Amino acid sequence: MSSNPFLYIVIGIVLIGGFVLLSGGGKSPTVASTSGASAGSNVTVVDGTQIVTIEAKGGYAPGSSVAKAGIPTILRFVTSGAYDCSSSVVIPSRKIAQDLPATGTTDIDVGTLAPGTLSGTCSMGMYRFSVEAKS
Ligand SMILES: [Cu+2]
Structure with missing residues (x-):
């Protein structure tokens, strides 16, 4: 019985695929750790107004945000093909x-x-998001 070249091709694909997965997995997003009681990375302050950006599509991302209490705040919902x-x-x-x-x-x-915490949901109450305001 001679060796089957097809088998080697399959093994090669599996090895390459595994390597790609491993190297891709190494690039996990680093969470920006800002110091002190600062707001989350999805929160910016423009002209004294705090903007909390939340993506809506099949739920809300981030599901929970950390913002600052005591300043005017806008929740900025960004949708891209959200039909749910x-x-x-x-x-x-x-x-x-x-x-x-x-x-x-x-x-x-x-x-x-x-x-405190400001909470919201989709119209059905199925998906949730919250913004925790810290002083
Ligand atoms: Cu819903």
């Missing part, structure tokens, strides 16, 4: 119900956050 119910945002404590375009950017003014 996460494109309909409800923030009960602010009496907000906002439909997002399937693709686009929608700012929701949530006022100045008091220390």
Whole structure:
């Protein structure tokens, strides 16, 4: 019985595939660890207004954000081909119900956050997000 060249090709593909997976896995995203009680990496402050950027599509990312209390705050929802119910945002404590375009950017003014957690969901209450405001 002679060796089967097909077998060697399969083994080669598996080895190369495994190597690609391993080297790709090494490039895990590094979380920017800013010092002190600063806000999360999805939070920026522009002209004194805090902008919390949340992607909506099949849920919310990040699901939980850390922001600063005491400054005017906007939740900026970014959608890209979101045809699921996460494109309909409800923030009960602010009496907000906002439909997002399937693709686009929608700012929701949530006022100045008091220390604590602001929570929202999709219109069905299935997907959740929260913004924890720290003083
Ligand atoms: Cu839903």
